[in-house]
Amino acid sequence: MRNNPSSPxxxxxxxxLLLLTGIPAAGKSTFLAAAQxxxxxxxxxxxxxxLFGGRCQGRIxxxxxxxxxxxxxxxxxAHKQHPVAPAGExxxxxxxxxxxxxxxxxxxxxxxxTCITGTVDGDAREDAVVxxxxxxxxxxxxxxxxxxxxxxxxxxxxxxxxxxPHDSPTTSAQSRQPFIVLFELRFATPLAVCLARNARRxxxxxxxxxxxxxxxxxxxxxxICSMDALFDHCYARTDRVNPAAGEPCRLNPWxxxxxxxxxGLLVHATQAIETDESWPAVxxxxxxxxxxxxxxxxxxxxxxQRQCQEIACTHLQRLREDEDIxxxxxxxxxxxxxxxHAHRLDLQLRGIVHAFLSQRNHRKAHGTESVLSTxxxxxxxxxxxxxxxxxxxxxxxxQLRQLGTEKNEPxxxxxxxxxxxxxxxxxxxxxxxxxxxxxxxxxxxxxCVLPTSHTQ
Numbered sequence: 395m396r397n398n399p400s401s402p403x404x405x406x407x408x409x410x411l412l413l414l415t416g417i418p419a420a421g422k423s424t425f426l427a428a429a430q431x432x433x434x435x436x437x438x439x440x441x442x443x444x445l446f447g448g449r450c451q452g453r454i455x456x457x458x459x460x461x462x463x464x465x466x467x468x469x470x471x472a473h474k475q476h477p478v479a480p481a482g483e484x485x486x487x488x489x490x491x492x493x494x495x496x497x498x499x500x501x502x503x504x505x506x507x508t509c510i511t512g513t514v515d516g517d518a519r520e521d522a523v524v525x526x527x528x529x530x531x532x533x534x535x536x537x538x539x540x541x542x543x544x545x546x547x548x549x550x551x552x553x554x555x556x557x558x559p560h561d562s563p564t565t566s567a568q569s570r571q572p573f574i575v576l577f578e579l580r581f582a583t584p585l586a587v588c589l590a591r592n593a594r595r596x597x598x599x600x601x602x603x604x605x606x607x608x609x610x611x612x613x614x615x616x617x618i619c620s621m622d623a624l625f626d627h628c629y630a631r632t633d634r635v636n637p638a639a640g641e642p643c644r645l646n647p648w649x650x651x652x653x654x655x656x657x658g659l660l661v662h663a664t665q666a667i668e669t670d671e672s673w674p675a676v677x678x679x680x681x682x683x684x685x686x687x688x689x690x691x692x693x694x695x696x697x698x699q700r701q702c703q704e705i706a707c708t709h710l711q712r713l714r715e716d717e718d719i720x721x722x723x724x725x726x727x728x729x730x731x732x733x734x735h736a737h738r739l740d741l742q743l744r745g746i747v748h749a750f751l752s753q754r755n756h757r758k759a760h761g762t763e764s765v766l767s768t769x770x771x772x773x774x775x776x777x778x779x780x781x782x783x784x785x786x787x788x789x790x791x792x793q794l795r796q797l798g799t800e801k802n803e804p805x806x807x808x809x810x811x812x813x814x815x816x817x818x819x820x821x822x823x824x825x826x827x828x829x830x831x832x833x834x835x836x837x838x839x840x841x842c843v844l845p846t847s848h849t850q
Contacts (some may be wrong), residue, residue, distance in 0.1 A: 406551075407524055407698070407748075408510040408572035410445070411502070414530040414544060416581030417621045418613040419591035421662070422460060422530045422598035425581070425680060426740035429528070430457065432681040443685050445524060446695045455525040456505035460532070461611055463501070464494040486614055488826040488833065493674050495531060495538065502529050503545050505570050505697035510572050526632055536655065539578060543657055546574040549706065573705075575698050576657040583662075585622045587710055589615055614833060628654045648684055648695035656704040660688055660695030732794055735817045739790055742825050743783050749780065750832055771839060786828040793820055 414422040433441055433454055441452040466598035467490055510523035533539045554571045595612040653659040662680070688694065754772065798818055 407522075407575060408553075409506055410524050410526045410575045411506065411542065411546060411574055411576045412526065412528045413533065413576065413577055413578045414541065414581070415533040416526065416583060417532060417585070417588055417625065419588040420581035420583040420616050421591075423461060425662075426457065426459065426530055428598065428678055428681040429684065430454065432678065433687060436685075440509070442523060445689055446698065447690050447692070449695065450524050451520050452524045452526045454528060455509055455672060456500050456502075456527045456530070457530075458498055458505065459530045460491075460494055460498055460600065461530075463498050464491065464611060467494050486612070486617065488617070488830040489707055490822070492826050494535075498531055499528065499541055499545065502527060503540065503549065506546070506549055506574060507553070510549065510574065512695070532621060534621045534625045535818075537821065537822065538629055539655070539657075540553060541816075543576055545656075547575055549757075550574060559652060572697065572842070573702060575701060575837050577694075577697065578655070578657060578659050579662065581662045585619065588618055588622070593616060614836070615765060616746075616750040616753040617829065617833065619753055620746040620829065623745040623749055628659075630654060647680055649686040650688070650697065656708075657701055658694070660684075684713065732817060735821050736790070738770065739821050739824065741827055742786065742821075746825070746829055746832060747779055747783060750836060751776070775835060775839055779832050782828060782835070783832045786824050786831075790820065790824045793824075 410542045414426060416422055433443055436443065440453070442453050444450075471490070505527050509527065531538070531543070550572050592613055592615065647662055649657045649661045649663045651661045651663075754775070794817065797820060
């Protein structure tokens with residue numbers, strides 16, 4: 395059933411969180427800079443932009459980027475030992491990246507709390523200004539994006555109960571609960587384009603500002619390939635996006651896309667417009683089409699309404715399930731959750747292995763010589779990563795049992811959900827530790843010197 399785009403929201407629109415997602419070098423940071431310039435050029439004094447066909451106005455209050463958080467962490471840990479990277483390559487650590495993503499979530503929560511505090515009793519007037527928080531990260535797993543969605547829900551409850559007098563039922567009934575809208579802006583840039591851009595990172599491009607030129611960190615190509623292979627797209631079956639096929643849409647590259655996620659998904663779905671020389675020229679047009687077209691379409695307001703309804707339905711569903719579901723069913727669901735994560739982990743580990751092996755074959759085909767290009771070196775590398783994969787899977791099973799023991803009595807549906815969230819954290823940690831291990835093996839093989847002669 396389609397929502398009436400003219401109907402008001404039952405909750406108070408308190409903030410708009412925009413997640414810019416996509417694999418490294420997809421164009422997120424570059425677009426973010428263009429978007430900020432677009433807002434300044436449009437209204438340099440108030441810095442407001444119209445939202446949802448003029449129903450309200452928005453103002454960018456905070457911009458948070460993974461690369462900047464990562465740079466701060468790298469500077470703070472510069473005295474520590476890092477893995478040795480091949481000459482000319484910037485150091486990369488999946489585990490440090492994990493710390494940066496968690497820190498980014500904390501900064502986003504703090505920014506949103508500042509934005510929505512004091513707005514619970516505000517009215518949704520036509521001239522109301524909605525604070526906008528823009529966050530740029532890869533978020534190739536759905537669980538990474540889900541954390542932001544759940545964080546928004548927690549903040550809404552926190553601010554509502556903190557500012558609503560509990561001893562005044564009338565005031566509580568008249569107060570409007572805050573509502574943080576979450577939209578995901580996904581950059582579905584083809585892998586080959588991202589790899590080409592990544593190879594040029596660290597080299598300032600002509601016409602780029604100082605901050606933009608060297609802001610984004612170089613990422614090992616196998617890591618980008620594994621991210622692309624493991625990206626949880628969450629497209630609905632009837633609305634898949636294939637950026638590698640079809641002609642690019644020059645007029646409006648943004649597509650509102652149906653998704654299995656409870657938040658709105660806006661995909662930047664051009665065919666990458668590569669030649670990279672043309673990329674800076676189209677950035678102002680891309681930013682303009684986002685603010686002036688995509689955010690004004692009826693689909694944007696519909697996505698707000700669906701998200702609002704999803705929150706209410708989820709709350710009611712949990713209340714009913716807590717009343718109707720018995721203990722055996724809760725335990726069965728917890729076991730199914732654990733089994734599902736174990737299967738997903740195996741697929742993710744296989745995807746990482748495949749990405750690294752494919753990159754080895756690619757480099758061999760292009761004449762790049764290293765120990766990995768020899769039969770003996772390739773066999774040893776395969777054996778090493780197979781052992782690392784087995785160790786990672788075993789570690790996950792052990793820690794999963796420990797986690798189940800700590801939470802072996804989920805008393806309600808929320809507890810089961812929390813268990814699932816804990817498994818998500820554990821799964822991501824194991825995957826990133828495995829990725830770090832394979833990357834170390836890759837680097838060790840890359841820095842080895844090939845013998846000048848071979849025995850007969």
